[in-house]
Amino acid sequence: MAKSFASQGDLTEKKITFDEVGPDLWAFTAEGDPNSGVIIGDDSVMVVEAQATPRLAEKVIERVRSVTDKPISHVVLTHYHAVRVLGASAYGADQIIMSDAARGMVAERGQEDWDSEFQRFPRLFEGYESIPGLTWPTTTFTDRMTVYLGKRRVDIMHLGRAHTAGDAVVHVPDGGVMFTGDIVEDHSACYCGDGYFGDWGTTLDAIAAYDVDAIAPGRGGALIGRDAVTRAIASTRDFVDSTYAPAARVAARGGSLKEAWDAVRAECDPKFRDYAIYEHCLPFNVARAYDEARGIAHPRIWTAARDLEMWDALQG
Template sequence: MAKGFASTTDLTEKKVTFSEIGPDLYAFTAEGDPNSAVIVGEDGCLVFDAQATPAMAGKVIERVRAVTDKPIKYVVLSHYHAVRVLGASAYQAQGIIASQETYRLIEERGQQDWDSEYGRFPRLFQDAESIPGLTWPTLAFDGEMSVFLGKREVRLMQLGAGHTSGDIVAWVPDAQVMFTGDLVEYHSACYCGDAYLREWPATLNEIREFNPKAIAPGRGDALKGLETTREAIAMTRDFVGTLYGAAELSVAKGRSLKETWDATREAMDPKFSSFAIYEHCLPFNVSRAFDEASGIDDPVIWTAERDREMWAALQGG
């Protein structure tokens, strides 16, 4: 290979921000690295997305302890990706909650995803030796469920596929704040390697219908105010739509994966090249968009070997 993935040379530590986006609701953000979020209720806390390692989860716990001494009762996994889930053990929570589909995806491809993600983006796995193994939800649900932190209700919902087939969001009705995971990003590229690109815009429409006053996105800054949340939803829709539209046109014209890569860059670079992790995501995004436009409905499992084969094809090797 002429060169490696952009992410293998991304070694710069990101500045963490821990901001209150609603009453006792906090977003842990890190300049385009994976976000976490914290919901504090009367008798305990819920952490939404766990980080990639127990050591990195410790940084979230430090911020939680700066605002409350209430126990962390639940960890909620928005989806199955390693950078989101493998730090869950650090919280010593009484429950780890995810959708039933996320549980299935962990069974089907959790280990391969771990190996693949660690190989692509080692900086996001600080102290990887602290990971005890795959994270397994202790409670999995279909559709919708509510968690109560005292009187505070947290509604966990599957609004549709997008970033993965198992995505869930958390909605806090008393504050009208939503935690979206990677279904919404802000000035950060969407990772689409395991996405359902045709379905994603409809899921974004479902999120928009809630008119959230604030959003903790999967990556990028916390979003406050209806105007800002709608901007982020529209930005995510534009990213996903531009990607799939370019791939769909290329496939219709009988172009190869390499030719689709070139055409997609032409369509996307002017609008999105300044976004965080854009170069990291693009090879996987184009590959998935090419597959979906070619009729491969379910994402092919990424392995470290497949990563290398795909990158060699895009380099013309």
């Protein structure tokens, strides 16, 4: 019998950290679990990433209330993944914002993604019974939009494909801070199962061009200072490139998915095996890299059944 996904055995509660990354700008992080961001404006608050369930969202709200009593008016969801979006109802926000592409992916594969992620990583769905259903945005944008929280300007932008087709980043110009979602990670594996390896580096370049003073990444600790920002962008690029190149070489010679898995492990294990969620992400990353190298441009939909089929093939 095939062993279970690494994430199914990850039952350890993670320590939450709440760091100020700029003036009235905060990063909610939890040792490699999904991060959230907090932007405090003159009269209200914007939260970036909702968490997977309303119960987990309450942990973010508790930290918000430790620094401000202003109402939460906006929730920005950088992409469609269940662990990021299904807690949105807890905030009572007037606007829930996604890119047009991300909304399209909720329609195309939102339920399948929810079922798949819940099977893979049950700990991240604490209080799953409180989820009212799929999260749909009230507001969408194509390339960029600007929200004013009083005088504070917040730019929400789609700079390119990377972690998904519809990734958004949130830039606060007056604070020199960007919330990148899962395009940038720090000492945490990138999940590439729905990604675009060929585009990811260009999107990282677009983020780097903003020359920000701090980044709140999708997973991992807050990146405060330009040296930390530069290091994390470089390590994210190395992770993505080191995953794709070995899989592409195997695909080019007609090798199997299992051979791609072995080649990627040989390249990535020495550098990244101590990263958070590395073992969880790796099979999905290899499967997507192998697909993209064989010309499958749009990531195939992960379902609970496809997850198990892929995992069985890698262990066969």
